[in-house]
Each structure stands twice: as structure tokens, then as C-alpha cells.
Amino acid sequence: MSRIGVFVCHCGENISRTVDVEAVAEALKDHPGVAFATDYKYMCSDPGQALVREAIEENDLTGVVIAACSPHMHEKTFRRAVDQAGLNQFMCEMANIREHCSWIHEDRADATAKAIDIARTIVEKVKHNQPLETIRIPVTKRALVIGGGIAGIQAALDIADGGHEVVLIEKEASIGGHMSQLSETFPTLDCSQCILTPRMVEAYQHPNIKLYTWSEVESVDGYIGNFTVKIRKKARSVNEDLCNGCGDCQAACPVKKIPSEFEAGLGKRTAISVPFPQAVPNIPVLDRQNCTLFKGRRKGLAKEVCGKCKEACLKGAIDYDTEDTFVEEAVGAIVVATGYKLYDIGREQPEGIKGYGEYGYGEVPDVIDGLQFERLASASGPTAGAILRPSDGTEPKTVVFVHCVGSRDPEKGIKYCSKICCMYSAKHAMLYKHKVHDGRAVAFYMDLRAAGKGYDEFSRRAIEEDGAEFVRGRVSRIFRDGDKVKVWGYDTLNGEQVVIDADMVVLATAMRAQDGIRELAQKLSVSTDEHGFINEAHPKLRPVETNTAGVFVAGACQAPRDIPESVAMASATGAKVMSLFSADELEREPAVAIVNENTCIGCMRCADVCPYGAVEQREICAVDGHVCGHVAYVNPGVCQGCGTCQAVCLSKSVELQTFTDEQIYSEINALCAWE
């Protein structure tokens, strides 16, 4: 026989104004199973909570009902109080007689009657509450960071410095990402390589960081605290343990004319190569698509047609027959930092994007994009930092910079703002003027968006000190005119057309989500927005979390981001991961479904409807040990407690704790006590 205590709150006058709280307490006193009932001015106050604790001890109550405000308001408060009194916290429930009664009714009689019903209903529920323990899930204190750009590196370093192992995977041959391609960075103009390279090395040498380059995520299983990640190590053809990065193979390789991805096509590379001199790790990858030997193999030639790199390698590190291999890593948290790609306006455009044929990109050699200019301006670039135009290698005397190519243009491109272009175009203009003093830099912009510490000062400097001409307006057409590049634009401030005979044009093309991001998101069961950027859990309050617990997001894979933002996000994910790892076990409300194996027939209908894939099929064995059937099993770590499985279970063999059939049945029954 349960002994339940009912505590009716006045909430000052919020409840007692319309509900006769004494009457409620009185009525409940006589309710079967109620051992104690009283009313009090403020139940949530310390004396109020004390009242509950004392009552529990004095009347050794088996359950507690607080008739007060919404459980969303104070359930935790009172459960804590009950817990302190030595009663299991889940034996306490709240009857909402404020939001759902006193505040929405005027007639005192009606309100009081309703309040009594509500209290009774909850009393009936509590009669069937079970003492429960909060669920504890073990946490694997290792993190996976996907993407070795600045965001990924930062996140990995923060977590590793916090004393936890990190698995950092990068799909390219070297970490560094786009930042390693940049010349100098706004607003301070410090050399990108100079600030990044040390970080790359640090990450590489960090005892807590396990680095996989030339690798990709194959599959992800499990849940927060307990992920299993399958990683595909793409065939490198170079033994990473033997290679000492001497570069002899590169020198020996006869295929030297391959456009270098790192140089954005402005430089050349060999078939076996490290993407750039400062690559980390400094271990080459053999590009089988372009390698003579593999071309020969594809043709099915009997003997190998090349092998120079293998001959050249004194360490014998080169192996033409390596294949993709797979490794599994157990981690407790995942940080996604896959970054962005540049909107390639010249080539085929995906659904919904028209492209800019009229800008001549791809046809006019001296029309280049932002990354290409970065390479031109970079001391380690193909021109050793000299600004020379691709077509004839001469120094351009007039350079036009076009903002918002693709961005903020729903008609043809993408509707969002790529955020970094205003700043890097200003930087480009500045860098150009620093290198070509007698040159003319003209930038066409829509709006100058320089919101950021020192950003506006920076763009002003480009204009005022370095004399870059900023024209507010769009460019309608760019085309070749002899050895010039004609740019037709419109100056909306002066209201006149502008025609510029430029030597080179730099298009500030939009930032786009990386290829394959949707597939990755699927593997991680996180969602992406219409543009393929990963959705954060809450745009304001949970910016680096995703809607899948244990998966976090940093940098430009979430939205266009500049370096400081990416780094900040990365450190934020670091902090999130650390706090997740701060406990050995995760605590969760025990609102999870439990299967009755005696009556379950294993139809797995529950598995069909589970939004979290928490239901597994489990074999059951007879006494003699042979498998005699299968039943459903709900993984408490994954179950979030929606109870959909229970509603579809024909034989009623699933019970959702804290909302069991018995509890609900009793609530429904209680309602027939209406007078």
C-alpha cells in the first residue's frame, strides 16, 4: 500500500487566488493511498522543500506529489529535495495546477474542482512510479576530428593538450587545408604559412594525436561516448614508416606536367609528390591516375612501363601494389571540420546554380579566382610571390577584383554571403599595391562587410593608404580584348557605366560546402542545410553542437567562416569534448524503453519506428543453449524515450520507464472520478 504525500502550493497568490488550495489538500487527504496532504505558501522555497523532506521522514512516504507549477519549471528542484530525504527522486511528480489551472480559469469552484482532479490523477500515477536509477553510459575518452585544416588542427590540439587521445583524419596527403595555400592573412597581414606550419608540426608530433592523412571516414556506428569509426586509408603506394621525405622519388618522376592542386592549377607537380614543401607529414603520394606505370597497367601492358621512383628510393619505401586498407577506431566524441571548397564558376554547375559564363573564367587565362591570387602573392608560390599574370607572365598594371561572384545572387548563384570575400579582396588589392606600386587596383563590391576586430580599419587602409579604388556596383561582363581583359561594370554611386581595360581580373568566388559533405553527414546522422552546410543544434545557444549527441562542428563546414572564427569554433568544440570527457560515465534520465523478453515475438516493428535505431535484434537461447528465437533489445544508451515503440507493439512487450502503461492507465482511470 503506497503512502503518498501531497503538497499543494499557493505560489504566493498565483494559485490560491483562483484555487481553494486548502480544499484541494483536504480533498486529497481522503484519497486512497494518500498518507499526508498539506498546503504551503511557496513549496519551492527552502522551508517549502524542508517541509517535503520532513514529511517524507515523519510519514515514511513512498511517493510525493507536488501540486504547484509546471514540471518544466520545478520538477528538478523537488526531485532533488526528495532525493535528499532518501526517497528515490523518480517517486516524485508534479501536478500542474498553476499554468494548467489557476492561471487559465476564473471560476473558483471550477478551478478548485479541476485542481483536485489534476492532483488525484498524478497521485494515481505516482502509485505506479518505480524507483529508478539515472542511466550511466561509459565514455570512451578519445576524440575523432574529421578534417586537418586549421579548425581540425586547433580542435585536435586543444583536446590533446587536455590529455585525451585524438584521431585526426585528413583526406588529402597533408594537413593544413586551405589556410596553407594562403599568402598573408587579414587583418594583420602575417604570413599564413608562418603561423600555420608550427601548428601542423605540433599536431603531427603530439603524443596524444594519431594522424591519418590520405584517409576518409568509411562508416560510423554507435552513439555519444561510444562511437566506432571505420577509416579508409587510401592506397598511398609509399610506406609511411620507411619514407624519410628525401624527395628523390619526386626528382626522378618523369611525369612533371600535372597541374598542382595546391597551386590552384598555376603550378605543376609530378605524379609522385608531396602537395607542397612544408607538407605534414612530408611523405609523398603516388597519383595513380597520372602515373605512367599505372597507365601502362590500365592498358594491360605485360611489363611495367616505368618504375623510376622505386629505383630512386634508397629506402625501398615505394610499393606499387598497396591497396586501400581499413582501420577501426573507438572514440567518444566526433568533431567535424571538413571546411569549404571554392565555387568553381567556369565549369558545370549543380542544380539551381547558373554560373557566370559572361565572366569568361576558364576561357580568359587572366581571369583567376581568389585562391589562385593567393598563390601568386605567396612567397612559396609558383611566381615566388611576384604578381605575374598567367597568360604571358608579365606584371599586370591594372587588376580588377570582383566581389560576390556567386554569393548574394539568388538569380544565378547562391543567396548567402560568403563573408570572407570583402576582407580578402581588400587584402588582395593591398598586397597587389604593395608589390606593384605603379599598379591600379579596382574592386567592384555590393556592400563592404568588414564587421570584425580591425576589419573595417583594414579595408579602409586598402582604400585610403594603398589607394585601391573601390567601386560600388556589379560587373556585367568580362572578356578578352587583345591582350587586355575588358571589364564592364556599373558604378551605382556615380550612376555611370565603367569600362576598364584590365590586365588581370580576380573573382572573389563564393564559399561552398565540401563535396561529399552530405554523405558524411548521413554517416554521422547529422543534418545539413539546403546548401550542404552542417546544421548546428541551435543557431544561437548551441552553435558548435549538432542534433546528434556527441558530434560537434567547427569551421567552414557549418557556414562560411574566416580563420579566427574557425579557430574559435574549434576551441569551443574542444571545450565541449573535454566536458563530455570530464566524467567517466554519462548520466541520463532513465526514460528509456525496456523489452519484456518473455512476451516479445521479435516482429521488430519497434525497430522500424525507432528514430534513433536504438532497437537491436537479440537472439535468445533455450536452456540447452541453442538459439531458439530472437527478440528486440533497446539500447538504453541510444534510446531517447519517445515511446513510439511501445505504441506500435501489438503484444505490449515494451515499457517506457517513467511513462509506463500502468501509470497512464491509472491516470485515465483517475479521471473517471470526476464529480
Add this chain to the structure above:
Amino acid sequence: MSETATGAKTSGGGGGGGGGGEITPGVKELREIARELLEAGDVRVIIGWEDARRGARPVFVTDPAEADKLIFDARCVHNLVTYLNPRRDHVAELGKIGLVVKGCDVKAVAGLLREAQLGREDVVLIGVRCGGVLEENEMPAAVTLTPDNVAPRCYGCDNREPALVDHLVGEPQPEPPRPAQTIDERIAALEDKPLEERWAFWTEQFSKCVRCYACRQVCPLCVCERCVADKTRPQWIESSPHARGNLSWNITRALHLAGRCVGCGECERFCPVGIPLSLVNRKLQQIVAERYDYTVSDDPEQVAPIGDYRLDDEQEFIK
């Protein structure tokens, strides 16, 4: 029909001897296959129909010599798939089963496969091409189907060439005749009546229920070990046979079959008090067909409508 009818007559004569008429090639084929399966030991028992004095009835054939007992004609109304129901583990104990099935019955097998209650390898299915069955199986010999004696559910049968079976015997059969009143027509007639009359009709029907649960026991798809109706704590469905509990039971039975019922009509045929359950079952089929464009088939891969959803499902009834 006449062919099967005559075929049945002879087998009615017993062992295919007397009776005068000849056995249909279909039945001959059926017996051949059954015999081979038993002889080869591919199956331990063949479950089919045999001829009995008062009509066709289920038979378990374990001896190849007795394969000639097997018949098929319009009197073979029973859905033998009920013997595959996991609740009947005593049948499973006989060993691997060879089952004779009509097109409608096969759908129930698909249902069991769909719900992981049966392995395809656990059973050999011998399909019989069927031209419809009688509403009432208790006839000394099969007679030609007429609008008055045909089982209404056979009208518009959509599985006359079952795909799921291992063997398919008999020649293609003519369409079953249109019954005097189709089930859909009866439903339409009922729906033309005002709510009060419908309520009166059904509560009257359900109040007859004696809670023998024959409908449940015979249903090939009522697979639960412990039926919700037998569950206490809480007892959602009052067990004593009074109008209120009966209503809960019948609503629950219906909902549990939504999107699953294959319309074999056995529940109604077995109901000792004659509750027109096929009206409810058919109505359910209409609902899922209209709302979710779903018609139960004999494809085990088919995704059942309940337990599935589309983002743009109709919700005209929701505020």
C-alpha cells in the same frame, strides 16, 4: 470451375478411385509434387485439403503413399497458413512443412516473413490456381460457383498467379463470379446510414461476442505469444464478455490488423456468433489504400503502412 468440381468429385470418391469423373491435371500435379517432396524428404509433412463426408477439410500428409488424399476445389476455403503461425509450435515440431496455398493465403505467408515470424527456408509452398471458393465449405462435393454461394471476398481477387510459391499447379481459372452483394457494397450501404444507426449496428453485433477468441486463434497473422487482450496490469481490455469490453476488443483486433490483414475471412467464418468481421477488415484495407495507397501483396519486401510514414501524409483530420 467445373473441372475442379469434377476433380473434387472423384477425389471425393476417396483415393481417386470411384466417382466416375477424372481427376483434374491440377490435382494430379499437386499430388505428384507432394509425393516427391515427401519421398525426397524435402518436407516431413504436407498440409493441404482432403475430402471428408461433410466437405473439404485440412489434412496432414506425412506418408508419400497418402499423397492421393490431397484435393483442391471450391470447398477448400481454409487458410492453412494459420498452421505456420509460431503459436502453433506443435506443428513446427513435425518438421519442415510443405503447405498448399491459394493466392489469398500466400499473402499471409508474406506477412509472416515480413514480420520475421517465419524463415522462407522453413516451408515449401505449393500454390494452387484458384477460381474462387465457396462461402460455406460443408458440401459433400464441390458445386459450380454462383453469385449466391461464392465467398464474397473472392470477387476481384488480385493474386490469382501467386509469385511467392515454390510450385504452382493447375490451369488458369476463370474469374470468380460477382456475389449477390460485394463486401464493398455492404460497406457503402452501411456508410450511407447515419452515425447513430452505424453505432447501433456495430454495438449490437459486438455485444454478441462471447470472447471465445476464435477469430484470434484462427488468424494466421495474430502471432503474439501473449495477446494484449489477455494482459492484466494494466488490463486495457476488460475480459468479461459485455458490450463495453467487447467493443474495446473488436476495435483493438481491427487496429492490430490495419495494413496487415490479407482478407482471408477465416475470422468471420470461425466466429460462432456471426459477427461480420470481414466488413471491418475490408474497411481497414480501404483506409490504408485510400490514405497510403497500400494494398497488401505476397511480396515479403513490401513495407507495411503502419510503422512507416511519408512527410506529406494526409492530415485533414488534424487541427
Add this chain to the structure above:
Amino acid sequence: MTDYAYYPGCSLHGTSREFDESLRAVAAELGIGLTEIRDWSCCGASSGHTTDHLLGVALPARNLALAEAQGHHTVLAPCAACYNRLSAARLAIATEGGLAQSISDVIGQPFGNTVQVRNAVELLRDAAVTIEEKAAATLAPNPLEGVKLAAYYGCLLVRPAEVCGYDDPEHPTSMDEVISACGADDIDWNMKVECCGAAFSVSRTSSVVRLGRAIIDDARAHGAEAIVVACPLCHSNLDLRQKAMAQRGEEPLPILFVTQVVGLALGLTPESLGLERHFVDTEPLIARLVEQAAARDAEERRVKQEAAAKAAERAARQKVGAGAGQKEGDVQ
């Protein structure tokens, strides 16, 4: 056979009769039915809409209403200006509240704004496949094979996007598709959508000449042998004023209507396409093209014959070989 309500507009009945003639001829070839709207009236371009918005919408609306009343679903308006006005009117009526009512009051007849409006380029682009097939099927060698043509869209055909919308307003390709369907080579050039200034053809001739020259020079610079247009104004302007536009000593560049180009590909006679009506003589160009085509054709035939001869020889040799094989077989 698809049927269209045909709205020629003033130009196609007057200064640009060859556009009308060539369009009808080509349509007939392609199995497209054109029924001229009975009692059609001026679309109002450009004076109408520059004077008064309601008038600017009412004038085209009247013609659309007629088409609607005469049971048509789609109106074909070849003149870029007409096309633009008719489309603009549809958009305005569809989007501006209350306009629909006041319009049917003004034009004094009900109007459901149900008829679509299309231009000649749109029409031909969608028929590109048919054009290609038919061009291939014609007996005479296709004179357009490989000739460099510059597709010139001008302003009203593709802009503004919300009015036209069937092609990219800044970098259209529809006419290029038609040209390449004709077997010709649609060159990539820069003045596709630049204004030719036709509106000022009379009032400010000097600027018109300047604008026109830019277009013609660029086309020539990219190797065009003719410019293809789909707008009577563009045509008359570039055609009529070319003497003034062309630099000294330059051969003038023929200006062809897209329908005439298609007509040539389909093997229609220059006369039937009104090609003799232009100020810049098209005769030399066509003569040259036909000549080249004939030469190409002859060459091809020669090559074929040689190939055939070779094949025959080979076959003969094989026969002998096979015969030999036979004998051996017999011996055994």
C-alpha cells in the same frame, strides 16, 4: 502538330516581312501550326508603356484576350519587343492586385490571363532536335555546315529575367543551340546581349552607330561570317546602318534572322526566306556557302567510293582465301 496563336505585330507585316515569311516557311517545315490572331492590334511598344502603365498593359492584354477568346493556349510573338510587352503584361496582371479587373474593364472583355507567350528563339530551341534531323534528311548538302555565326540576342529577348525567364539574362545560349542544331558553328563572343540602340535609330543616329559598330567589330573579331538576330529592330538597325558602322574597306557583315538560318539548314530557297530583302547583300555569302557545301559533298562522296572499292577488293581476296580453306577441308 502543335498549334500557336500567331501575333506578328507591326514589324513582321511591314519592315521585317522576311522575318514573317521565313518564320511561316520554317514552321510549316517543322509541323508547327500558326493561326494569326483575328483583329490583333498594336502591342504598344515602346511608346505605350513609357506613357502610361495601365495603357502599357492594356494594349498587349487586348491581344492576349483575343487569343484566349479564340481558344488558344500559347501565343507566338516573334518580335522581341512584342514578346517583351506581351510577357510583361502577363506578369503585371498576375502579380499586381486589382489590375486584372481594371484591365478587363478597359479592354471591355473578360481575360483569364491563361495564354502563354513565347518567342521564335524559344520555339526553335525546343524544336532543335527536329531541326537537326530534318537538316540531315534534306537531299542537298547543308550549306551551313561549319559556318561561323554570331548569335545576337539584344536587350528585349532575354531581359528582364522575371519577364522572359526562358534563358540566362546575362549569358543566354538558346539561339546558339538553334544555330548549332543547324550544323553551323555558334561562336563565343562578347556582345550577345549588348544594346544596339535601335530605339534611338532616328533621334541619335551617332550613338546608334557607335553601339552598332562595337557589336559588329566584336563579331568580326571572333570570326563571325554573319550575325543572327531574332528582333526586327536589331535587324533593321544593324542591317540598315551597317554602311555607317563598318570601318573603311571592310566587307559588311550580313544580318540574318534566326528563322532564315533554320530555313537554309532545312534546304529552303533563299527567296522563300526573303533573304533578298536585306540591305547588306546576303547573296555572296550564301553563294559561297553553297559552293563550299557542294565541294565538301563531292569530296565526301569520292572518299566513300574509294573506301567502298577497297572493301570490295578485300572481300574478293577473302573469298579466294576461303575457297582455299575449303579445298584443304576436302582433302582431309
Add this chain to the structure above:
Amino acid sequence: MSDARTDFEPRITAFVCNWCTYTGADLAGTSRLHMASNVRLIRLPCTGRIDPLFIVKAFERGADGVIVSGCHPADCHYTSGNYHARRRFAVFHDIMEFIGVDPRRMTFSWVSASEGAKWRDVVNEAVTSVRDLGPFEAYRALAPEAERLA
């Protein structure tokens, strides 16, 4: 609301999801939106948890009407519970109507956490329409003899 009272006040049981409708009802409270007092809520984690048997039982126990309410499509806290509920209740709604239960006794609605006002309207509409229908005597009449005498 005993039978003695001539003017009939319906009893309505509401099954609501914890995240949207229950919170929306809280909002109605905090915004002091007055509404009919005939509705009693039963809080559930999700509409996906709601079994038609709950409704049947509510009628058995003397409810004159029921309300089922949860998150709008795409807003489900558990991503898809409400979609499953939608199908379940579509079938339930249709079959109940088929056996002669007036659909106006069963209100289904989507009420988000921010729709306090909508919740008030749902409640008031449900109460008015059930009031017009009168008490669900037809169902109570099914009760066994003994119970009815008691």
C-alpha cells in the same frame, strides 16, 4: 458535473506531448489565456507514445471527448514520433467513424510550444462541439449492468 445539473458540462481528456503541446499549454498559462475548464491533460513524452487504447479507455471511463495533440510535422522532439502517430490516428479516426463514433468527439491537433493561443482555441472548440453533441451516453450505456447500478 453530476446528472442533477441540467446544463451539461463535457468531460474531455487530452493526451499531449511533453515538448510542444504541454509546453504550449504552459505558455497559455503564463500568458493568462482564459479557457474552458473541462479539459484534463495527461502528459506523455511524444504523440508517438499514444496508443489508441488510451482513447478507448478514456471513453470507457466516461470521457465525452478526447484531444490528442503534439508537435507539428517536422518539429517532433524525437524527429518522427508525430509522423507515426499521424498514421496511427488517421486509421483510428476512420475506423471509429465507421463504427459510428462522432469524429467531433475526437480532436487531433498540432500545437507547438509557442502556440498558447492556439491551444486555448483547440480547447474551447473541442468543449463547444462536445457540449453540442451532449454526453457520450451511448458509450456509457455499454457498461455492464452492475456498474451502471452502482
